[in-house]
Every structure is written in C-alpha cells, then in structure tokens.
Amino acid sequence: xxxxxxxxxxxxxxxxxxxxxxxxxSLAHSKWPVLILFLPPALLLFTVLxxxxxxxxxxxxxxxxxxxxxxxxxxxxxxxxxxxxxxxFTQALINNxxxxxxxVCVQIPLALWLASMVASRxxxxxxxxxxxxxxYVLADVAAGMIWRFVYDGDFxxxxxxxxxxxxxxxxxxxxxxxxxxxxxxxVVWKYFGFHMMLFIAGLQSIDKSVLEAxxxxxATGFQKFRLVTLPLLGSTVRLSVFFGVVGSLQLFDMIxxxxxxxxxxxxxxxxxxxxxxxxxxxxxxxxxxxxxxxxVLCVTLAFSYKRVFMRHD
Amino acid sequence: xxxxxxxxxxxxxxxxxxxxxxxLSIEDGQFIALVGPSxxxxxxxxxxxxxxxxxxxxxxxxxxGVVNDLTPRERNIAMVxxxxxLYPHMTxxxxxxxxxxxAGTPKPAIAERVNEAARMLDLTALLDRKPAQLSGGxxxxxxxGRAIVRNPAVFLFDEPLSNLDAKLRVxxxxxxxxxxxxxxxxxxxxxxxxxxxxxxxxxxVVLNQGRVEQEGTPMDLYRKPANLFVAAFIGSPAMNxxxxxxxxxxxxxxxxxADRTAIRIAPDRKVTxxxxxxxxxxxxxxxxxQGGTTLSGQTLLVEPTGAQTHIVFDxxxxxxxxxxxxEYPARYGARFDANIPADQxxxxxxxxxxxx
Amino acid sequence: MTEISxxxxxxxxxxxxxxxxxxxxxxxYMYVSLLLVAAxxxxxxxSTALGGFKTLGELRGNPFGLPSEWQWANYxxxxxxxxxxxxxxxxxxxxxxxVFLTLAFGAMAAFCFAHxxxxxxxxxxxxxxxxxxxxxxxxxxxxxxxxxxxGLIDTYWGVxxxxxxxxxxxxxxxxxxxxxxxxxxxxxxxxxxxCGYMRFFWHITLPLSRPIIATVGIISFVSSWNNYIVPLIxxxxxxxxxxxxxxxxxxxxxxxxxxxxxxFITLTILPTIIAFFLAQKHIIAxxxxxAVKS
Numbered sequence: 001x002x003x004x005x006x007x008x009x010x011x012x013x014x015x016x017x018x019x020x021x022x023x024x025x026s027l028a029h030s031k032w033p034v035l036i037l038f039l040p041p042a043l044l045l046f047t048v049l050x051x052x053x054x055x056x057x058x059x060x061x062x063x064x065x066x067x068x069x070x071x072x073x074x075x076x077x078x079x080x081x082x083x084x085x086x087x088x089f090t091q092a093l094i095n096n097x098x099x100x101x102x103x104v105c106v107q108i109p110l111a112l113w114l115a116s117m118v119a120s121r122x123x124x125x126x127x128x129x130x131x132x133x134x135x136y137v138l139a140d141v142a143a144g145m146i147w148r149f150v151y152d153g154d155f156x157x158x159x160x161x162x163x164x165x166x167x168x169x170x171x172x173x174x175x176x177x178x179x180x181x182x183x184x185x186x187v188v189w190k191y192f193g194f195h196m197m198l199f200i201a202g203l204q205s206i207d208k209s210v211l212e213a214x215x216x217x218x219a220t221g222f223q224k225f226r227l228v229t230l231p232l233l234g235s236t237v238r239l240s241v242f243f244g245v246v247g248s249l250q251l252f253d254m255i256x257x258x259x260x261x262x263x264x265x266x267x268x269x270x271x272x273x274x275x276x277x278x279x280x281x282x283x284x285x286x287x288x289x290x291x292x293x294x295x296v297l298c299v300t301l302a303f304s305y306k307r308v309f310m311r312h313d
Numbered sequence: 314x315x316x317x318x319x320x321x322x323x324x325x326x327x328x329x330x331x332x333x334x335x336x337l338s339i340e341d342g343q344f345i346a347l348v349g350p351s352x353x354x355x356x357x358x359x360x361x362x363x364x365x366x367x368x369x370x371x372x373x374x375x376x377x378g379v380v381n382d383l384t385p386r387e388r389n390i391a392m393v394x395x396x397x398x399l400y401p402h403m404t405x406x407x408x409x410x411x412x413x414x415x416a417g418t419p420k421p422a423i424a425e426r427v428n429e430a431a432r433m434l435d436l437t438a439l440l441d442r443k444p445a446q447l448s449g450g451x452x453x454x455x456x457x458g459r460a461i462v463r464n465p466a467v468f469l470f471d472e473p474l475s476n477l478d479a480k481l482r483v484x485x486x487x488x489x490x491x492x493x494x495x496x497x498x499x500x501x502x503x504x505x506x507x508x509x510x511x512x513x514x515x516x517x518v519v520l521n522q523g524r525v526e527q528e529g530t531p532m533d534l535y536r537k538p539a540n541l542f543v544a545a546f547i548g549s550p551a552m553n554x555x556x557x558x559x560x561x562x563x564x565x566x567x568x569x570x571a572d573r574t575a576i577r578i579a580p581d582r583k584v585t586x587x588x589x590x591x592x593x594x595x596x597x598x599x600x601x602x603q604g605g606t607t608l609s610g611q612t613l614l615v616e617p618t619g620a621q622t623h624i625v626f627d628x629x630x631x632x633x634x635x636x637x638x639x640e641y642p643a644r645y646g647a648r649f650d651a652n653i654p655a656d657q658x659x660x661x662x663x664x665x666x667x668x669x
Numbered sequence: 670m671t672e673i674s675x676x677x678x679x680x681x682x683x684x685x686x687x688x689x690x691x692x693x694x695x696x697x698y699m700y701v702s703l704l705l706v707a708a709x710x711x712x713x714x715x716s717t718a719l720g721g722f723k724t725l726g727e728l729r730g731n732p733f734g735l736p737s738e739w740q741w742a743n744y745x746x747x748x749x750x751x752x753x754x755x756x757x758x759x760x761x762x763x764x765x766x767x768v769f770l771t772l773a774f775g776a777m778a779a780f781c782f783a784h785x786x787x788x789x790x791x792x793x794x795x796x797x798x799x800x801x802x803x804x805x806x807x808x809x810x811x812x813x814x815x816x817x818x819x820g821l822i823d824t825y826w827g828v829x830x831x832x833x834x835x836x837x838x839x840x841x842x843x844x845x846x847x848x849x850x851x852x853x854x855x856x857x858x859x860x861x862x863x864c865g866y867m868r869f870f871w872h873i874t875l876p877l878s879r880p881i882i883a884t885v886g887i888i889s890f891v892s893s894w895n896n897y898i899v900p901l902i903x904x905x906x907x908x909x910x911x912x913x914x915x916x917x918x919x920x921x922x923x924x925x926x927x928x929x930x931x932x933f934i935t936l937t938i939l940p941t942i943i944a945f946f947l948a949q950k951h952i953i954a955x956x957x958x959x960a961v962k963s
Contacts, residue, residue: 139941142913149934155720253895279809279810298802400855
C-alpha cells in the first residue's frame with residue numbers, strides 16, 4: 001500500500017482554499033486510472049483468444065487451407081456442403097440428439113428420484129450425496145478410460161459378468177450398433193450426480209409450509225410430489241435440461257479414450273467430428289466450418305434458453 | 314471544526330432536477346437537522362456535502378473554501394451511515410482507524426486516537442471484535458467512533474438511528490447529543506423523524522421536493538410554521554387542518570367552518586373577509602372544557618397512551634384530534650368540548666399554503 | 670438458488686417428507702435403491718484400483734475380486750517413474766497459472782462493471798458474456814493458428830492463456846454479481862475514509878469476496894486440471910503433457926497391459942479423489958452453485 005503524503009488531519013477545511021477549482025474532478029476523473037489498469041488485461045486476452053478466433057473460424061471456413069502460409073484457395077460454401085453431405089456428421093448430430101434425449105428421459109428422472117431420497121432425513125444421506133457426485137469431479141478422460149476397462153470383453157467387468165453368466169463376452173465398444181449406447185451409459189454415470197445436486201438445491205428451496213398445506217389438503221405422498229413438488233421444481237428441470245444440452249454439444253474428452261468416434265464413425269459427436277476430420281487432418285477450413293456450425297448451435301441454444309427462462313423465471 | 318455554507322446548490326440527473334437551488338448557512342459548531350419526507354432530497358443534499366454526489370450547480374463551502382471539486386477525504390468530513398457501513402472484515406479498532414491508516418498516520422498515533430474515541434463511546438472492551446459480533450447499538454457507536462477518530466471539520470449523519478428499535482433509538486439519540494456537546498463539531502443530521510430533529514438540533518431545515526420550506530430553531534418551527542407543509546410535518550400527533558372562510562375583520566376576525574362554527578383568530582393575522590383559509594389546531598392546544606373558542610363534537614375514537622389520552626372528535630364533518638390528560642373520562646360517542654385560545658390558532662392561505 | 674453442498678442441513682425444513690417419520694418399508698426400499706446406485710458408481714472405480722494390483726492373467730479370470738497376490742510393483746514402478754510426477758506437476762503448474770489469471774483478470778474487469786459507470790459499459794459486459802455461450806472446441810483451429818503465430822505452441826502459456834480467455838466470461842459474471850451485492854454504503858464509507866477505487870478494490874472488495882474467489886477458483890482449477898482438448902492441440906512434447914494427455918499416451922504405449930494402465934489411472938485420479946473428500950463442501954458448492962449462477 002502506498003503511503004499518502006498528506007495526513008487527513010492536515011487537510012483541514014481551511015486548506016481547501018488552496019486547492020484551485022477543478023470542475024468535476026472528484027468523482028469523474030479518478031475512475032480512469034482504474035479503468036485503464038483493470039479492463040485491458042481481460043479485454044485483450046478475451047478479444048485475441050476468444051472473439052478473434054471465432055471470427056477467423058468464419059473466415060477460414062470459406063477456404064481450403066492446411067494451416068501453412070495464408071489461406072488463398074477460396075472455395076465459398078464448399079466446406080459447408082461437405083459437412084452436411086458427410087455421413088459421419090449426420091451421425092454426430094444424431095448422437096448429440098441421443099445424448100440430449102437420454103439426459104432428459106433417463107438422467108433427469110434418475111437425478112430427481114435420487115435427490116428426493118437423499119434430501120430427506122435419512123441416515124447416510126450425506127455419504128450418498130458424496131458418492132453420487134464423485135464421478136462428476138473426475139476428468140472425462142479418466143472416466144472414459146475406466147469404462148473402457150469396464151466394457152473390455154477380455155479383461156473388463158463386462159467380461160467377468162459374462163463369464164459368470166456363462167455367455168460369450170460382448171465387445172460393445174467395437175460393435176457399431178452398441179457402442180453409442182455403451183457411451184450413453186458412461187455419460188449418465190458421470191453426470192447424474194451433478195443433476196442430482198441441482199435438484200437437491202431445488203427441493204431445499206421449496207417452502208416447507210406449502211408441502212404441509214398439501215398434507216392438510218389430504219394429498220398422498222405421490223400426489224404431493226406430482227402436484228406440488230414437481231411444478232415447483234420447474235426452473236430446476238429447465239436448468240438441468242439446459243446443462244444436458246450444453247454438455248452434449250461439448251462431449252469429446254470422454255469419447256476419445258472409449259472409441260475415438262469409431263467404430264466406423266458410429267460414436268462421433270460434433271466435437272469429435274471436428275477433431276477427427278478437421279484437426280488431425282489439418283483441414284483448417286473444413287474444421288473451422290464445423291466450428292461455425294457448432295457455434296451457431298450453441299448461440300441459438302443459449303438465446304432460446306434465455307428467452308424461455310426469462311419468460312418463466 | 315468549520316462553518317458550512319451552501320449557495321444555490323442544485324442537483325440534476327439529466328433533465329430531472331431534484332435539488333432546486335438550496336442555500337444554507339451553518340455556523341461553526343452548530344447541530345443542524347435536515348428533515349423532510351422520503352424523496353425530499355435530504356439525503357442527496359447530504360451526499361453532495363460529503364462529496365459522494367456531484368454538484369450540478371452552486372457551491373458548497375466548508376471552512377473558507379469551496380469544496381465542490383474535492384474528494385470526501387479532502388473535504389475532511391466524517392459520515393455516519395444508515396446501515397453503519399462498517400467493514401465486516403475488520404475489527405472495531407481497524408474500522409475506526411482505517412481512515413488514519415489510509416492517510417499514513419503512524420500506528421502508535423492511530424492506536425492512541427482510536428483508544429481515546431473508544432473511551433469516549435464506551436467501546437474499549439469491544440475493540441478486537443468484528444462488526445458481526447456486535448449488537449445494533451454497539452455498531453451504531455462504532456460508526457460514530459469512526460467519525461470521531463478522524464477529528465473532522467464536519468460530522469454528517471444519514472438517518473443513523475433508523476435501523477434501531479424504538480428504545481435504543483431514544484438512548485442513542487441522547488448519546489449523539491451528549492457527544493456533540495462534548496466535541497462541539499459542526500454536525501449535519503438527516504432524518505425523516507421530526508422528533509429526532511426537534512430533540513437533537515440547534516436548527517432545523519425542513520425540505521420538501523428539493524426545496525427548503527423553512528429553517529429555524531425547533532421551537533420557531535413549532536410555534537410559527539411558515540406554511541402548511543411545515544405545520545403538518547412538525548409536531549406529533551400532527552396538526553389538525555380544517556378548511557374555513559374568514560368572517561369579520563380586525564379584532565373580530567373569525568374563521569367559519571363548513572357547518573358555520575366560528576373560531577376566533579388572533580387580531581394580528583393578516584386576513585381579509587371572505588378569504589379561503591386553512592385553520593391549524595395543534596392537538597395539544599385543544600384542552601377540554603369551555604373558554605376561548607369552544608369546539609364541540611361527538612367522540613369518534615379514544616386512544617389512551619397512559620399519561621395522556623388522544624381523543625378524536627367530529628368537527629364540522631372532519632375528525633379532529635385532541636390530547637387530554639390521561640385521567641379525563643373520555644367515552645366513545647359522548648359529546649366532547651374543547652377550547653382553544655385565539656393566539657394558538659394557526660391560519661394559512663388555502664391557495665398558497667403560506668401562514669398568515 | 671440457495672447454496673448447494675452435500676452437507677447442507679438435512680433438516681425438516683429442507684426435506685420434502687418433512688415432519689413425517691419415514692416408514693420402515695419405504696426405508697428398506699430407499700436404502701436398497703441407494704446402495705444399488707452407489708455400487709454402480711463405486712464398483713468401476715474400485716475394480717480399477719484393484720485391477721492395478723493384479724497380473725494381466727488374473728485380470729482376465731477375476732476382474733472383480735481382490736487380487737490373489739498383490740502386485741505392488743505395478744504401482745511402485747509408476748510412482749518411482751519420472752513421467753508420473755512430471756505430468757502431475759505440469760497439470761498443477763498449468764492449473765495454478767490458469768486459476769491465478771482467471772481470478773485476477775476476472776475480478777479486475779468485474780470490479781469496473783460493478784462499480785464504475787462509463788460509456789458503453791453494458792455493451793462491453795455483454796461482449797464478455799458471449800464467452801459463456803460456446804466452448805473452446807468451437808474455435809480450436811483458429812485458436813491453434815493464433816497460438817502458433819504467437820510462438821506459444823508447446824509452452825505452458827499456450828495452454829494457460831486460452832483456458833483463461835475462455836474462463837473469463839464465467840469469472841467476470843460471477844464476480845460482478847457478487848460485487849454488486851455488497852452494500853453500496855460500504856463504498857461510500859470507504860470513499861469518505863479516503864479510499865479511491867484502487868484502495869477500495871484492494872482493502873474492501875477483495876477481503877469481502879473470499880466466497881466468490883473460492884467458487885471461481887475451484888471452477889477454473891477443476892476445469893483446467895481435467896482439461897484435455899486444449900493441451901491436446903497446443904502441446905507436442907511429452908515433457909509438458911498434463912495428466913489427461915499422459916493417460917492417453919500411457920494407454921497407447923501399454924495397450925496390451927491393462928493392469929499397468931489401471932494402476933496409472935488410479936494414481937492419476939487419486940489427487941482428485943483425495944481433494945474431493947477433503948474439501949467436498951466447497952467443491953460441490955463451487956461446481957454446482959457456480960454453474961447455476963452463470
């Protein structure tokens with residue numbers, strides 16, 4: 001801390017005379033040093049590494065470019081045509097949709113069900129909350145790798161169970177019809193705890209007296225849940241769905257150790273598609289176009305989410 | 314210590330002017346209260362004196378210098394806030410000494426000044442506590458201690474007692490008064506509570522919609538309210554105000570109410586026959602029984618408060634409050650007679666609201 | 670939304686089944702369900718850890734049970750290897766740098782948005798909030814070109830700076846909301862006491878912002894510690910790899926020896942698990958509340 005040269009008490013009212021009148025100095029001017037010091041680091045970093053790259057993605061997406069020299073081969077919308085004609089991309093879109101469906105139809109009911117149990121006054125509730133949340137803090141890569149072992153038909157748990165049941169062990173991750181379902185299982189395993197926490201918070205914010213009023217009105221346990229608790233959790237459900245969709249659009253780290261997008265592109269997502277077809281082949285233009293499509297999806301989603309939420313909450 | 318003067322001070326937010334040219338002169342060592350209803354601009358005015366709001370036009374003078382463009386620190390003022398605004402992460406001693414620390418005062422000197430102020434305010438035992446561990450009254454005292462420690466030219470109080478319960482408010486009120494008598498620093502005190510203003514201040518400034526309605530000693534304002542606004546604002550329970558018309562003139566002037574009841578008014582009031590006026594009757598001046606002008610009506614409400622009883626009775630179709638002794642046998646529905654001497658009857662022009 | 674944590678009071682007020690004793694039958698049903706789900710969560714983790722103590726042959730015949738003979742060497746070889754510690758320290762350095770810059774730049778910018786009125790401030794704030802809407806993967810290729818042109822490929826900064834840039838939206842948003850909820854009169858009091866904006870930031874705002882610093886810090890630490898795609902794109906040298914990349918490389922090298930891979934996974938996620946159980950309250954509150962608020 002820099003020491004001030006003038007002690008406050010020296011600046012008595014009398015000395016105010018010696019200060020020449022400078023209009024609007026006191027409040028207006030002292031803010032500029034702060035703005036000049038505090039804003040630029042964030043502004044610079046954000047502009048150079050978030051906004052500019054996103055804009056450049058739009059620009060590069062019109063070129064055929066391998067990343068060396070500067071982009072010269074203008075090909076218009078060709079990259080976009082290639083994307084939408086690519087079967088793997090279609091599969092990625094379907095898979096992303098599938099993840100959303102599972103998140104809404106499986107993960108959220110599961111999370112809500114568990115939340116309603118561990119939010120109640122039972123012994124060990126804290127322990128169960130911790131255990132259920134644990135997969136969420138693990139890295140996606142680690143989770144993917146662990147489940148690669150679980151699903152392994154030679155050494156893994158699935159193999160063990162099959163031996164126990166006396167059937168031949170399946171290789172789900174190598175089966176193009178099964179691999180995506182196997183991955184969906186891991187997605188639920190990894191993320192249900194997070195959604196459960198959202199619901200616990202939602203349940204705790206419900207006014208206890210409302211539920212007591214329902215008791216007085218003669219509602220049974222299930223009626224109380226369906227007619228009182230669930231409607232009051234509306235905003236939590238919407239939030240949960242939103243995170244499910246966002247998570248789906250970003251899913252990459254977990255797929256890489258499990259299948260890498262294979263077999264025969266059956267487990268691609270938007271981001272693995274971008275990686276496999278843009279990054280690994282240094283197709284900067286094509287990969288950027290995929291990025292733009294992903295960006296448009298994300299932004300559309302964010303805005304429609306905002307509108308839906310602004311209306312209700 | 315220093316005198317404070319405001320010269321035609323204005324505050325505007327864009328086109329909206331909220332302070333319309335306020336001029337005030339506060340003598341060195343005086344305790345002045347700014348009162349008015351919420352939104353009257355009293356806090357804005359105080360913040361302009363403090364340097365927390367810019368001054369759109371006019372001058373604020375502290376001591377002998379215009380301080381318009383000085384920071385709060387340079388103005389050498391101290392301020393006690395409504396919420397106390399104690400720094401939650403600092404101890405009482407650190408809170409009180411923060412200003413001196415910022416000013417680079419050596420540590421022993423800070424400690425000495427803080428201890429002195431703590432002794433004065435009976436805070437010595439609490440110096441190592443955090444604000445969260447203090448009661449409301451203690452926080453209030455720390456806020457005052459913080460103001461004293463810096464030995465400022467002016468104390469500014471922004472509704473400092475409004476967060477306290479009624480009992481504590483009375484106690485802190487007297488502590489503030491004692492403190493001012495001890496240190497004698499020029500003080501400007503903003504409140505919406507006229508009793509606080511009356512009990513504390515040497516002089517009261519009544520503000521309404523960004524304008525000064527009246528300024529004067531508490532008794533001046535009580536005895537001679539300059540207009541209807543001040544009349545209604547000062548005094549509790551509030552003055553009864555009734556529509557009337559002047560009948561007769563000179564020494565015989567009286568106010569006729571809607572039901573033809575006549576109320577004698579003092580001969581020195583400058584009224585003319587037929588003038589539309591408002592009559593102001595303070596509840597405490599309406600004593601039961603005959604004599605002077607007698608006003609009668611049916612008792613509508615009886616509110617005993619112990620020593621006194623508030624009686625609301627019907628006068629020309631208006632409820633009028635009177636304060637009588639607690640022993641008075643008031644009864645709902647009974648006829649109530651009150652009398653008032655002519656010189657206690659306040660008369661205002663109905664159009665302009667100005668006292669006549 | 671209220672604070673979210675595993676240890677949030679499990680009292681009558683919070684419980685939907687408040688005031689009523691849970692019947693024994695219901696209780697049995699609840700515990701059976703909870704234990705079943707807990708098993709599904711824990712068994713893969715436990716078998717991974719135990720698998721690391723087995724031989725490949727035993728893994729084939731007995732993936733679930735305890736090892737018949739504990740192969741400590743699987744673990745000790747990794748612990749004594751340089752690569753494990755190198756990857757852990759790479760991850761730690763990258764995460765600490767990321768956290769520090771995300772906190773510093775985010776809090777500074779948020780302070781301007783919360784306390785200073787200046788021309789275009791709301792537009793500028795919205796500009797930063799664009800960063801909340803899309804993940805780094807979206808712009809990963811141009812980002813790579815830019816980092817390459819800046820000469821930062823294959824350096825810590827090549828990973829740290831993009832992570833910070835993409836974390837700023839969240840950081841600014843959370844800090845600004847928190848700062849704005851601090852009582853305005855504190856600012857006035859500090860101003861009267863002689864603080865300018867800088868001292869106010871340093872002496873008042875920051876000391877009062879520990880909870881939100883913890884939240885932002887935890888979010889950016891965890892996301893950096895677990896990040897895979899940014900280092901994957903920006904780093905070439907094994908010597909700089911953080912652990913998520915390290916796992917993939919290790920698995921590539923020892924693809925035929927699952928027991929070693931399992932031991933390696935176990936050791937790499939061990940710090941996360943230990944930290945989680947030590948600071949579970951803060952981590953859960955930070956990750957969920959932070960997500961909700963932004």
